[in-house]
Amino acid sequence: MxxxxxxxxxxxxxxxxxxxxxxxxxxxxxxxxxxxxxxxxxxxxxxQADLSEFDPGPQAERIAERIGDLAGEAKDPRFAQAVVEESRELLTEEPLMLAVTRFGHISVNAGIDRSNVPDSDLLLLPxxxxxxxxxxxxxxxxxxxxxxxxxxxxxxxxxxxxxxxxxxxxxxxxxxxxxxxxxxxxxxxxxxxxxxxxxxxxxxxxxxxxxxxxxxxxxxxxxxxxxxxxxRSENADYVRDALREWEYDRDRLQGGDAGDADESDDERDDGEDR
Structure with missing residues (x-):
């Protein structure tokens, strides 16, 4: 091959x-x-989409504030709103937004990219x-x-x-x-x-x-x-069930492995070459 x-x-x-x-x-x-x-x-x-197209609601405002507090820098609630609108469900809201997309894929930030998008702020999944x-x-x-x-x-x-x-x-x-x-x-x-x-x-x-x-x-x-x-079907996905019940323990996990923090960044730049 x-x-x-x-x-x-x-x-x-x-x-x-x-x-x-x-x-x-x-x-x-x-x-x-x-x-x-x-x-x-x-x-x-x-x-493609611009951040100006997203009007953040209370959930997005809360998520941006809490993730920004963890990161030590302000996070844009409009980005959080984009993730919410592209998701069927958020399995976690902090320290990262782990989203179930509308077609069944599970990804950080609903797979939204901010790299290699020359004419817009964001690139959404198909x-x-x-x-x-x-x-x-x-x-x-x-x-x-x-x-x-x-x-x-x-x-x-x-x-x-x-x-x-x-x-x-x-x-x-x-x-x-x-x-x-x-x-x-x-x-x-x-x-x-x-x-x-x-x-x-x-x-x-x-x-x-x-x-x-x-x-x-x-x-x-x-x-x-x-x-x-x-x-994986929802009725056989035990990890998804566990995440729905999980709550982020800031006192225990804050200050852990710095390598884990990259996926909580709203600037998802893991994208493939454009």
């Missing part, structure tokens, strides 16, 4: 056809998988990334994964994840297969689209490389049962 970045993608504007931009610059083959950073999809779909992937897939004729970068529980740093996909299943279901000792696997479901998104992120980068599209060539799904349930 090999991966390569698609060169020459221009700055994307609202109304641009992302599929056509890729098709003009990538010599695709049957079996390729195209990973597309959400940023250019969001820009094409007009998902409203329906899987529908976006479907449109690009129809143009290219190969599987498409729309990616973002996000943090991980219990680990430092970010990695690429899939937030939408089309033309292939999300996962390989290994349940019923056997390991080398003959034991039947009972729980293993491999999140293939996340693995490909993470691999693509090694090429798209996090800064100013200008490489938002990666082609994966030679990947084989294999003879396994497909599985499309990437986002």
């Amino acid at each position: 090999e991966l390569f970045a698609v060169e020459g993608i221009p700055e994307v504007r609202p109304g641009d056809d992302v599929g056509e931009l890729i098709a003009e610059r990538a010599d695709l083959r049957e079996g390729d998988v195209v990973c597309v950073s959400h940023s250019i999809v969001s820009k094409a779909e007009g998902r 409203e329906d990334p899987t529908a976006s992937a479907e449109r690009i897939h129809e143009t290219l004729g190969v599987p498409v994964i729309v990616t973002d970068t996000s943090g991980r529980p219990f680990r430092q740093g970010q990695r690429g994840v899939a937030i939408g996909w089309a033309g292939m299943p999300a996962a390989r279901d290994w349940r019923g297969e056997r390991d080398r000792d003959g034991r039947e696997l009972g729980v293993t479901v491999e999140a293939v689209v996340d693995e490909l998104a993470a691999a693509a992120n090694l090429l798209t980068g996090e800064g100013d490389d200008g490489l938002p599209v990666t082609v994966v060539r030679g990947f084989e799904f294999g003879d396994y049962e497909p599985h499309d349930g990437l986002f």
Whole structure:
């Protein structure tokens, strides 16, 4: 298997056809998988916004004040309002806004970026990334994964994840297969689209490389049962249940590992290359 970045993608504007931009610059083959950073999809779909568009309500004012108090600097309640409006639910409000997006992805600050957005203050996630992937897939004729970068529980740093996909299943279901000792696997479901998104992120980068599209060539799904349930269902998500009951203990946790503080910053700049 090999991966390569698609060169020459221009700055994307609202109304641009992302599929056509890729098709003009990538010599695709049957079996390729195209990973597309959400940023250019969001820009094409007009998902830029200015802070002036958000009128903060009491919840946003409270969140900004409390996070600002923790950070030791003022936080803009308009940004907090943007996160609230882009969320179906906030699992935590401090020390960071951990949001459930309207399409089921869970991310700090509802995935809103403030980096590599030349004409606006904010870049929001696509409203329906899987529908976006479907449109690009129809143009290219190969599987498409729309990616973002996000943090991980219990680990430092970010990695690429899939937030939408089309033309292939999300996962390989290994349940019923056997390991080398003959034991039947009972729980293993491999999140293939996340693995490909993470691999693509090694090429798209996090800064100013200008490489938002990666082609994966030679990947084989294999003879396994497909599985499309990437986002864990609420009734089986015990961590989500625990977070709903959790309260931030400022006395115990304030002044902890400084590396943990970056995700509470309202300037989410973990974004893929634009």
